[in-house]
Each structure stands twice: as structure tokens, then as C-alpha cells.
Amino acid sequence: MKFIVSSTYLLKQLQVLGGVINSSNTLPILDNFLFELDHNKLTVSASDLETTMASTLDVESDSEGSVAIPARLLLDTLKTFPEQPLTFVVEDNNTIEISSNHGKYALAYADGNEFPKAVALEDPSKTIILGDVLATAISKTIFAAGNDDLRPVMSGVFFQFSTEGLTFVATDAHKLVKYTRADIQANQVAEFIMPKKPLNLLKGILAGSEDEVTIEYNDSNAKFTFENSELICRLIDGKYPNYEAVIPKENPNKLAIDRTQFLNSVRRVSIFSNKTTHQIRLKIAGAELNISAEDVDYSNKAEERLTCAYQGDDMQIGFNSRFLTEMLNNLGSDEVQLEMSMPNRAGILTPVDGLDEGERITMLVMPVMLNG
């Protein structure tokens, strides 16, 4: 087995694939990249058993074979090369030899057959979506997903495909984001929960991409195919909570405010809030929004006043400032609207401007109970 490939071209692909590999593996073979050569086509794969990603590269070769090469060692070596052709030759003594303009390097390899096979999707459904759109949907929602191992369904993003549009939902039970695209449709209704890790990879790879991504899915796995790569991952098993039921329908109190101004005030005031609970208090009366925080343990206190457009009754509501800053940060609009009903019901944050046709974002944040 022998092939010649450009060093930077290979490095670029391997760095993307390297994101799949866990820093510590119980199965040593997973520390490797799988190289499968079929004449001029080289397919490189990486896996953590949950997620497997493969890319196909064009190389110069007339042989076949498959080997597993230590990922860390290979990446560290490739990073140091300036652009040049590299020749990979598999020797008989279980080593692979790389020849560059500078010299020769030999690494031990494992048999390619030891590498776990990616699952084949049986009877999949299919939806096509633009790369950048998918990346946006992920980045708008993933921050709201939880980290609780006890509630695995909430640690992922819920994909809801239907003939009317695509919906992406993430929640950790304290905040919730629902991102809808009415301009893209699926052929049939489908729902599945994607884990965070492959989504973060996809977000990185697909941001700004004008290519189409084919999403194939069944009950247990999903496969994303784009350009020369494919990513297959296991879905999170379980029933996603009925999030529609917890979105309050009637919200008579509507607050409209400049996003950056609101965000900066919340950030500043929250420095003075309790270091564990990050609790801040919003007091709204007339056209004035009063944001305050207090850390009784250290006698820290802050208060700011902002002008806003407000319709509704005067009210006081408490929030975890972390949630508010995360949400405001994630929105790109100039102005936001916060809809509320009662101090113990969710506040609904929506952007007023800056959305594409057919795009909708609804963010929910649960308040903290205030006393006094």
C-alpha cells in the first residue's frame, strides 16, 4: 500500500476529523485514524463509537489497503510541514513510512480491520438543508441544552421535521430555545434528539458553507453527508419533554428594548449579584426598566435604570443573569422583546429585527422566585 498526498490538504482534513477523537479512550484503537485506500480515493475515518466521521481525499496511488495510524503522532508531525508532497508506504514490519523533502519517519500502525465499523443506516428518511442554515440552527440552540447526565434527553438538541418546516429545540429545564425554519420542508414528519458533540463538530465545519447537507435518519442513528465527508452518530434515546405545553400563551406584559444596551446593563449589574445564584431583579414601571442585584454576603449592590417601551402592568421579576446574558448574546438583532405574564411564569425573549424570511426564534427563561 502506497500513496502520495499534499501535506496541507491532508492536515486540513485530519484536523477536522480529529475533533471526533476523545482525549482518553477505553478502546485503544480509537486513538487512530482509519486510512482506507482504493486507488486514487483515500477515505480517512475517526470514531468515538457514538460518532463516526469520514472524509474522502484524492491521492495519487495505484494500490489498495486499510491501516489505522496513531492520530496524535500524525497530526503533530503534519502540523510542522510546509506545503509539499508526502509519500506514505506501508512496510512489512508493521510500520508505515512517511517520506518528505526533509527525511523519513516511521510509525507503527494497527490493522485496519480492528477499527470499529460505522453503522449502516437501515431504511432511512432523508432531508436536504443548506450547510449554513444547519450551522445557524445549531448555534442558535445548542447553548441552551443541558449538561445533566440524569436527564440525557435534555443534553441534546431536538430536531423536529415536518412538511410545514423544520424546528430545532434545546432546553435545560430553566431556559429553552425554539428555532423554526418555515422556508425549508421535509418530506415526512420525523423527530429525533441529536447529542451535542457531533452538532458542535457540524457547527464548526458548516458555518458559512453554501453546500447542501443531506440528513438521513432512522430511529437510532443519523447521518450527515456533505462535500466529501459524512458523519454518522447515534441519537439520544428517549422522549423529549412536551415543550409546547410550557410556553405561556397569554403574555400581556410586553417590553421592547435595545439588545446591546440591555445586555451590557445585565452584565454589569450581575457582577454584583450572588456568585452562586447570579440572581438579578427586573423592576418595570411605566417606560423605565430597573435592573438590580445584591450579594448580601459581601455587601455588594448595583442598580441601573434603562428606558424601554413597555405595555402592561408594573411588575417585578427575578432571573438568573447567566441565562439572560447567554440568550441576549446569542441573538443578533438590534432590538429584543421580552414578554411576561406573572413573576412565576416564563419570560419569552424574541428578536424584533434581523431575521431571514421564514426564520423564527423563541427563547424562554424561567424566573427565580423573589421574596419581598
Added chain:
Amino acid sequence: MNKNRSIVHMDLDTFFVSCERLLDSRLIGKPVLIGGTSSRGVVASCSYEARKFGIHSAMPMRLAKSLCPEAVILRGNAGIYSNFSKDVTDVIKDSVPLYEKSSIDEFYIDLTGMDKFFGCHKLASELRQRIMKETGLPISFGLSINKTVSKIATGEAKPNNEIKIVSGTEKPFLAPLSVRKIPMVGEVTYKSLCDLGVKRIKTVQDMPMDLMHKVLGKNGLSIWKKANGIDLSPVVQYQERKSISTERTFNKDTTDVLKLKGIIIAMTENLAYQLRRGNKLTACITFKIRYSDFQTYTQQQRIPYSAMDHSIIPVVLDLYKKLYNRRLLVRLIGVKFSHLVEGGYQINLFEDNEKQLQLTQAIDTMRQRYGDRAVISAAGMGAKSISRWNPFNGEPPPLLPNRRR
């Protein structure tokens, strides 16, 4: 830190007994015992006349009774004692710049720097006279350069006296005393020290620090420091509470699971209400159970920050179910909340419902207006005597005069 501090430790002599004697002068000169009067009760306080019979506090009341059958036994009243304690606190507050109330009958006072103007010893003496004059309660004090030495000195001064340890003479003062006198050396530590042949503080002073560390771990180090008269801890006026707890010893051991459950719910409900009243949240719940053979088991569970009955009670009951697995009578149960932080409860999108939250708020309002026991859950109605005090006002926890073992 200032090396020449002047710290006074003041301790009211046989506080509960002194209070009772103020209320009823017939008790003066008689052996008086205050504590739980049931068969499980322990002596919380006893007069010096009773001590002659070998009675000491924390002794089972039954044993005390047999040692001195003619003693007057009183059940005690925490409310009255708290008021007397408050009177004393007011006098101290009025006279000194910095004090710490470390328990119902003990105070630390920082008089550092006062020497220039008044003379620390003179000031402390005058304060002691003033307290005795204004409240009628006998009080003793020890004056030295730190809290530990002052506390030990007070113990030596008692009853109704004062003592000053001149700066630099701490070690010789401590040397002849029993290691038992060091605060934090309890029954168990004392035993292990005795096993080492250590009886006098002098022996500890002569021991290398490392040896104490090896034998008793971290505690060994602080015992060694205390034995050598080293204690840098400051006098702190306000003590932030790190946990709140309640426990209950039964008059008679029980296996009545309904009764147990009722008491657990009542205790948890009350503690959770205290949290909400103090605008606090807990993240760690501990349950404790003691069987009739005195074997005690505890288990704790981390939870997301909460102060809500509906999220905490199931956790406590769950811990109770896990711990109550021996087929034995139960002597004591207790609930503790720790990892406390200031703040309001973060409402959960899926697990909380509005009705429950509003109910809790309405109940709390009723309790604030009509008292702690105005509304309680039916399951906890049977449990009557659960202490109901505000744990977040900076005061030390009350010492129940009629507690049981």
C-alpha cells in the same frame, strides 16, 4: 495581625440555674438540675451544689437523679433563658466595640488597644460587675491574648470569678491542666490521647507537631496549636450559618413508620420554610437515623438549589427509605440542609407547576402573619415539638434545656 491582642471570654455561671434562681429565690443554695425530665433526658445545667454529688452536664437525668435524689429537677424554658441572654448581650453591646456571642451564655470580647485608655482588665472587671448588677446573673471571665486561652482561663476562674493570663505566660498556665480542658477535645479524642499516655497539656506542648498530625490528623494540628496557646481566630460579631438542621429523639423507641414519616415531613417542611423566610437555598440534604442500639447512620444527597417543599420532601423521604433498613427500633431521626446560598428558587420549566408555587407562597404569607404553625401539612400534624426559631439572624443556635439523647 496584632500580636498583643486582648481577648475576653465571658461565661455565665450555671446559666439556666441562675435564671431559675432569679425567678424563684427558694432554689438558692439547693442542688438544682435542669434538663429533660423524661427517662431519656440529659442534664443541661446543674448548680454547684449538685456538682458535689458528681453530677455534670450532659449526664443522663436518670443517673443524676440516683446520685442526688433530693435535687430539684426542672424542665427548663428556652424562651425565658433567651430573654435573659438577650439582656446580658445588650449590656455587652452597650459597653464594648467588638463582641461575639458564641452561644446562649458565652461571649468573646475583643478589647485590643483598650489598654492605652482604660486598662483591659479593669474594663472587663467593670463590665462583669455591671452585668451582675443589672441582670443579677453571676458571670465569670478569662482575659488573655486569644480566644482559646481565654476560654480555658474562664473554666479555671469559675464559679463567679475572673482571671487574667499575663501575655507570655500562656504556656505555663496551660501546662498543668488536663488535655480535656482544650476546647474541641471531646470524649473520643480524650480517650485516644489517654491511650497515647497524654493526660496533661504539658505533654502535648513537649510533643513535636508532626507527631500530633500523624496520630490525630488535621485535628491533631489544631489541638497542638491550642495546647501551645496559639489561636489566631478573630472575634467575629456575625456568624453566617452554614447549615440548618433539626432532630428529634423519641421518648420511646419506635417502629411506627407512619409516625416517623409524619415527623420527617414536619421537620423538612419547617426547615424549608426557614430557608424561604431567610431567602436561602440549599444544595445538600442530610438525613440521620439512630437505632435503639445507638448505631447512628447518616446519608446525604446533592440536589439542585432549592427551598421548595415539593422538591425537598421526596428527597428526604427517599434517604429515609434507604437508611431505615435495620429491623430495629428507632431512637432518633434528624434532617439537615447545608451548602446554603442567598437567593430565590429557580423555577423549573417541566417539574414545577404554578399552582404549587402559588400555594407555597400563600402558605408562607399565612405563616408570617399568624405564626409558624398556622398552616402545616396534615401528614406532619402529629409532630408537635419541633424547634421553630429563625436560624438566619446571626445568633447562635439555641441550646434546648430539655433535650434528650
